[in-house]
Structures are given as structure tokens and as C-alpha cells.
Amino acid sequence: MKPLTWQHGLGVLGFVLLVIGSVMGLTMAPPERHMGDVSRIAYIHVPTAWSMLLASTFAFGWALASLWTGKERFDDLLAGSVEATVVLAVLMLPSGMIWARPTWGVWWDWDVRLTSSLLGLLLFAGILGLRAFVDEPRKRATWTAVATIVAYVDIPLIYFGVRWWRSIHQVQSSPETVSGGMILPWRINAFAVLFITLWFIAMRSRIEGGKRQIEQAGEPQRIVEAIA
Amino acid sequence: MIVLRQLATLIAKDLRLEWRRRARLLVVLVFACTTLLLFSFALGRETELLVKASGGLLVLALLLSSTLGLAESFRVEHEDRALEGLFLLPVDPVAVFYAKTITNTLFLIVLGPILVPVALALYSVHIEPGKLGDFALIWALTASGLAAPGTLYSGMTSRMRGQDVLLPLLLFPLAGPLLIASVRSLTLLITGDAMDELGAWRGLLIAFDVIYWSIGGVLYPFVCEEGT
Amino acid sequence: MSSPSEPSPPDQPIIAIRDLGRRFGRSWALAHVDLEVARGELVLLAGANGSGKTTLLRTIAGLIHRTRGELRVFGRDPNRARAHCRSRLCLVTHHGYLYENLTALEMLELWNRLSPAPRPRSELMPLLERMGLAERARNEVRGFSAGMRKRLTLLRAELERPELLLLDEPFSALDPDGQRFLEQWIRASRAEGRTFVIASHALMRATNLGGSSVLLERGQIAWRGPSSQLLARFSGTAS
Numbered sequence: 134m135k136p137l138t139w140q141h142g143l144g145v146l147g148f149v150l151l152v153i154g155s156v157m158g159l160t161m162a163p164p165e166r167h168m169g170d171v172s173r174i175a176y177i178h179v180p181t182a183w184s185m186l187l188a189s190t191f192a193f194g195w196a197l198a199s200l201w202t203g204k205e206r207f208d209d210l211l212a213g214s215v216e217a218t219v220v221l222a223v224l225m226l227p228s229g230m231i232w233a234r235p236t237w238g239v240w241w242d243w244d245v246r247l248t249s250s251l252l253g254l255l256l257f258a259g260i261l262g263l264r265a266f267v268d269e270p271r272k273r274a275t276w277t278a279v280a281t282i283v284a285y286v287d288i289p290l291i292y293f294g295v296r297w298w299r300s301i302h303q304v305q306s307s308p309e310t311v312s313g314g315m316i317l318p319w320r321i322n323a324f325a326v327l328f329i330t331l332w333f334i335a336m337r338s339r340i341e342g343g344k345r346q347i348e349q350a351g352e353p354q355r356i357v358e359a360i361a
Numbered sequence: 362m363i364v365l366r367q368l369a370t371l372i373a374k375d376l377r378l379e380w381r382r383r384a385r386l387l388v389v390l391v392f393a394c395t396t397l398l399l400f401s402f403a404l405g406r407e408t409e410l411l412v413k414a415s416g417g418l419l420v421l422a423l424l425l426s427s428t429l430g431l432a433e434s435f436r437v438e439h440e441d442r443a444l445e446g447l448f449l450l451p452v453d454p455v456a457v458f459y460a461k462t463i464t465n466t467l468f469l470i471v472l473g474p475i476l477v478p479v480a481l482a483l484y485s486v487h488i489e490p491g492k493l494g495d496f497a498l499i500w501a502l503t504a505s506g507l508a509a510p511g512t513l514y515s516g517m518t519s520r521m522r523g524q525d526v527l528l529p530l531l532l533f534p535l536a537g538p539l540l541i542a543s544v545r546s547l548t549l550l551i552t553g554d555a556m557d558e559l560g561a562w563r564g565l566l567i568a569f570d571v572i573y574w575s576i577g578g579v580l581y582p583f584v585c586e587e588g589t
Numbered sequence: 590m591s592s593p594s595e596p597s598p599p600d601q602p603i604i605a606i607r608d609l610g611r612r613f614g615r616s617w618a619l620a621h622v623d624l625e626v627a628r629g630e631l632v633l634l635a636g637a638n639g640s641g642k643t644t645l646l647r648t649i650a651g652l653i654h655r656t657r658g659e660l661r662v663f664g665r666d667p668n669r670a671r672a673h674c675r676s677r678l679c680l681v682t683h684h685g686y687l688y689e690n691l692t693a694l695e696m697l698e699l700w701n702r703l704s705p706a707p708r709p710r711s712e713l714m715p716l717l718e719r720m721g722l723a724e725r726a727r728n729e730v731r732g733f734s735a736g737m738r739k740r741l742t743l744l745r746a747e748l749e750r751p752e753l754l755l756l757d758e759p760f761s762a763l764d765p766d767g768q769r770f771l772e773q774w775i776r777a778s779r780a781e782g783r784t785f786v787i788a789s790h791a792l793m794r795a796t797n798l799g800g801s802s803v804l805l806e807r808g809q810i811a812w813r814g815p816s817s818q819l820l821a822r823f824s825g826t827a828s
Contacts, residue, residue: 259534
């Protein structure tokens with residue numbers, strides 16, 4: 134297999150940017166007007182949310198490609214993207230909870246992004262669960278693609294549903310906006326998380342492809358046929 | 362058109378089978394009523410709380426019953442591989458999907474006339490007669506919203522090991538927005554709609570139904586056959 | 590290429606298989622299978638359990654996707670041109686494809702109404718009579734014996750009037766009377782010009798039907814020749 138040079142480069146760049154952006158955000162940018170230093174969590178929380186949405190969109194794209202062409206490569210990429218979505222959602226949740234606790238005294242505040250992410254996490258984790266139960270590769274690819282398409286289409290519905298529901302319950306606001314002087318660290322981190330996500334997808338899909346190749350045995354030798 | 366003829370024939374077949382196996386409708390009804398009772402144990406005897414929660418509890422009872430009903434609807438197809446026989450005729454899978462979804466929707470709707478009065482009695486709820494039409498509409502939209510993705514997923518998982526856990530795992534997060542909209546709508550009908558929100562929630566329900574009835578029909582042909 | 594409503598041209602083989610392979614995970618259920626079946630032929634698939642007979646039949650029917658190789662049934666790929674192929678063939682397995690809670694007549698009506706070219710309803714009862722099921726026409730299938738189920742399943746084949754019949758272990762679960770009945774039915778259908786591919790362990794009965802035989806071993810064809818010579822090859826191990 135070809136070495137993953139540019140993908141590794143992307144990953145390294147992503148980590149470097151993450152360090153830069155986080156240091157800037159944590160030390161150099163001014164504190165937020167209302168919430169003080171705690172709002173700095175937004176520098177991690179919000180980019181993670183964006184990348185999660187992007188990863189799920191990639192998954193949707195690969196799902197369509199996999200269903201249409203049947204090529205195994207697309208299933209590998211799909212599996213990587215679904216996993217990335219789940220991992221990002223898992224990372225999002227604690228950062229959201231870390232923000233909520235000192236601010237409001239509760240660990241969970243039904244923030245739109247958090248609640249939608251939790252539902253999204255369960256939805257996409259279910260796809261991974263489905264994959265675990267199907268052994269036959271072709272069937273697994275088709276079913277993963279179908280489940281991903283169904284799940285992705287739900288995302289806007291989840292968002293609107295949770296948002297309307299939340300507005301009724303008049304729950305507290307969250308680190309949604311970031312004012313003027315803080316744009317740069319935010320942008321840096323957004324790219325950082327994106328690059329790391331792409332690197333993760335490339336790595337995971339490679340592993341999936343490798344697993345598949347090991348699973349599949351070579352064709353047996355043709356036996357000599359006896360004719361009557 | 363052939364597909365329409367097949368659809369009509371399949372609906373008639375499914376309804377006939379449902380009628381002949383009507384004992385299981387009773388089983389599901391008893392299960393649903395039991396859940397309603399257990400919810401009231403969980404919440405306590407405070408009438409005001411029960412009234413406010415009654416819409417949500419009804420929808421939860423419907424959701425839990427749906428997994429039983431949906432799983433069963435494909436069991437009859439696989440006992441003697443009858444469904445495979447139909448596909449060999451050949452029957453259009455789209456007709457199979459919509460026939461099953463329509464039958465499953467009817468099955469869930471039919472739970473309403475029993476469940477709702479039971480809930481009204483247990484939770485001391487009163488609905489104005491003028492609102493019964495809206496109530497029935499919301500119930501029907503919820504039933505059909507559960508039936509479409511539920512039929513797709515139970516068609517996929519019905520011959521797999523782990524079906525009992527996979528179907529709820531996949532369906533419950535997906536149904537999140539549907540459940541939010543449905544619970545809000547029923548609660549508004551029970552406790553009063555001061556801000557006239559019902560229209561918006563009904564819109565979300567209709568959107569969910571339209572989306573999943575459409576993509577269900579498109580995706581089912583990909584997953585309807587075993588491939589083995 | 591023939592259009593869906595016309596029968597395939599008489600000179601073209603009904604089934605054309607070249608270097609067919611089907612992999613399940615680490616093992617190959619079928620490998621390097623070459624086979625041609627002409628119109629009106631009867632081909633017997635013999636082999637031990639797990640040798641690939643069922644997989645081959647299901648692949649021809651288009652239920653299983655092949656991993657590699659070429660497959661043409663009625664001139665088309667059965668995975669792509671499903672309606673074209675399936676409307677001309679009938680697969681009979683030990684699954685009856687029956688709904689337990691429907692009556693025999695209702696099953697027949699169902700199959701009839703769902704098929705591309707339904708027959709008039711008046712023809713259905715005579716069909717049941719021919720198979721000796723008329724008395725049980727209004728009984729639910731779940732009370733039927735194995736032999737009766739088999740006859741009902743064969744009725745499906747009668748109803749559809751397929752050009753190609755794929756039979757998977759048709760003699761199993763039948764008593765000697767049932768087996769005789771089936772043998773007669775196959776001969777009568779052959780006389781009408783139908784093509785048969787039959788997988789069977791019941792070598793004595795199956796080779797009686799004539800035609801040619803193919804012996805499968807671990808998914809590959811180990812021997813082929815006239816059915817009359819199949820038993821000789823197996824002296825001592827025939828069932």
C-alpha cells in the first residue's frame with residue numbers, strides 16, 4: 134500500500150495548529166463579556182461541533198457513492214467517517230458539560246448543540262453497532278450506507294426539533310457567539326480540528342481496507358475435471 | 362400499473378394475515394397498557410404532574426409497542442421464506458415496502474382507541490371534544506412516522522441475530538424529532554395552546570413523515586434481499 | 590438480446606456460466622464453475638452437503654451475487670435484469686415460500702395476482718384438483734403435511750409456467766408415493782419443453798430422469814457426464 138504521506142502531514146499540521154490556537158485562546162484572547170474565562174471552552178467546543186457536522190456530511194457522501202457504485206473503497210471511507218462523527222460527538226459532550234457546570238451549577242443544560250449532538254452520537258453509534266452484527270462484506274456495506282443516509286437526513290430534523298423545544302423551556306444560553314478580538318484563535322482551531330478529522334478518517338479507512346483484504350482469501354486453484 | 366396492483370394485493374394479504382393473527386394485537390395492547398401503568402408508578406400520584414406528562418407517556422407507550430409490532434410484521438415473512446418467494450415471482454420491492462408500512466401504520470393507529478382512554482383514566486386527563494380530531498391526527502402522524510423507518514429497519518434486521526436490540530437501537534434516536542413534536546402537540550392539546558404553537562409542531566411531524574415515507578421506498582430495494 | 594415479453598431465441602443456451610466464483614468471507618462456496626444448459630435439457634447437480642449445489646442454484650436465480658465470473662440466464666445478468674429472468678424461472682426449495690395462516694386457495698390466488706401475467710380465477714381450482722389438494726383448498730397451510738406443502742409449492746411452478754425450473758432437493762421430505770408423483774410431474778413438464786436444473790442427494794431417483802449430471806466438490810465441478818454414468822462412478826455410495 135502507498136504510504137500516507139500527505140494525510141500524515143495534514144494530521145501533524147492539525148495538531149500543531151491546535152496547540153497554537155488553544156494557547157492563543159486560553160492565554161492571549163480577551164475574556165468574554167458575560168461569562169469570563171469559562172467561555173474559552175468555545176475554542177474547542179465550537180470547532181468540534183463544526184467538524185462533527187462535516188464528518189457526517191462526508192459519511193453521507195460516501196454512503197451515496199457506496200450504494201451507487203458498490204466499490205469497496207467507498208465503504209472503507211464511509212466507516213472511517215461514521216467513526217469520526219462518533220468520536221467528535223463524544224469529545225463535544227464533555228466540553229459542553231465543562232462549560233455548563235461552573236456557569237449554571239448543572240452538568241447538563243439542554244443546550245441545542247449538546248442535545249442534538251447526543252442524539253446524533255446515539256444515531257451514528259447505532260450504525261457502528263449494525264456493522265458489528267453483519268459479517269458478509271457486501272451486505273455490510275449496503276446496510277451501512279442505507280443506515281447512514283437515513284441517519285443523516287434526520288440531522289436537520291433533530292436540530293429544528295430540539296431548538297423549538299428548547300426555546301419553549303427558556304433554558305440558558307451557551308457559548309454561541311464570540312466577539313471581535315477572538316476570531317483568530319477560533320479560526321485556527323476550526324482548521325486544526327478539521328485537519329485532524331480528515332487525518333483520522335484517512336487512517337481509519339485504511340485500517341478498514343486492510344482488514345477487508347485479510348478477511349478475503351484468495352481463490353482456490355482450479356481442479357482438474359474428470360469427464361465421463 | 363403492475364406496481365399498484367401488487368401494492369393492493371399485498372395490502373390485502375397483510376391485512377388478512379394480521380386479522381388471522383389478531384391475538385398478537387391483544388398482546389401488544391396489554392403490553393402498552395402495562396407500560397402506562399408503570400409510568401404512573403414512576404411518577405407518583407400527583408395529579409398535576411401526571412396530567413402534564415400524559416402526552417409524553419402516551420407517546421412513549423406507543424414507541425415501546427411499536428418495536429414489538431414492527432419486529433413481528435416481518436417474522437411472518439421469514440417463517441417459510443415467503444417473502445423471498447414473492448421476490449422471485451417477481452414482485453416489486455417498493456410495493457412490498459409500502460404495503461408493509463401501510464399495514465404497520467394501521468396497526469399502530471388501532472392501538473390509539475384503547476390506549477388513549479386508558480391514559481385519560483389513569484392520569485385523570487380531560488380532553489375537550491372539539492380537540493379530539495386534532496388528537497387523532499397527531500396520533501396518526503406519529504404512527505405513520507414510526508412505521509416508515511421502522512419498516513425499513515425491521516426489514517433489514519429481521520433475520521439477524523441481535524434483532525431485538527438492533528431495532529430499538531436504530532429506531533429510537535432516529536425518532537427523536539418525531540417524538541419531540543408528537544409529545545409537544547399532545548401536551549398542548551391536553552393543557553392548552555396559549556401561543557398557538559400546534560401548527561409548527563404539526564408541520565415538523567408532517568415533514569418527518571413525508572421525508573421517511575419517501576426515502577424508505579427508495580432505500581428498501583437495496584436491503585430487501587439477503588444476498589446469501 | 591430478447592425483450593422482456595418474448596421468449597429467448599431457441600439456439601441460445603438458457604444458462605451460460607463461465608468461471609463463476611462466490612466467496613463467503615474466507616472460503617469460496619463456488620469456484621471456477623463453467624456450465625451451459627440448453628433449452629429442454631435436464632441437468633442434475635450432485636455432491637456432498639456443502640459442495641455448493643444450493644449456492645449455485647440460488648446464484649442462477651439471482652438471489653446471490655457472484656463474486657466473479659460471467660453468468661447469463663435467458664441472455665441477461667440475473668442480478669441486473671431481475672424481472673426478465675425471474676418471470677421465466679421458478680426456484681423450488683425445501684422452503685415452501687408459504688404463509689402459514691393463509692389457505693391453499695388463498696396462496697394460489699396471491700401468487701396469481703402478483704405474477705406479471707395473472708390467469709383467470711376460474712383456472713385456480715382445477716389446478717388444485719390436479720395436484721390432489723382440492724379438498725384442503727380452504728384449510729390453512731399450517732395444518733398441511735410436508736408432502737402437501739411440496740405439492741402446493743409445485744403448484745406455484747405449474748401456475749407460473751416457467752421455462753426454467755430450479756429444484757433444490759425436491760425429493761427430500763417426501764414418502765415413496767410423493768417421490769413417484771414428483772418424478773411423473775418432472776417427466777410431464779420436460780415433455781412440454783421445460784428446462785430443469787435439479788440438485789439432489791436422491792441419486793437413484795434423480796438419475797432415473799435421464800439428462801446429464803455434474804458432480805460438485807468443494808464448490809468446483811469435479812466430473813460431468815450422462816446421468817446414467819453417475820451411479821457407476823459412485824458405486825457403493827449412492828443413496
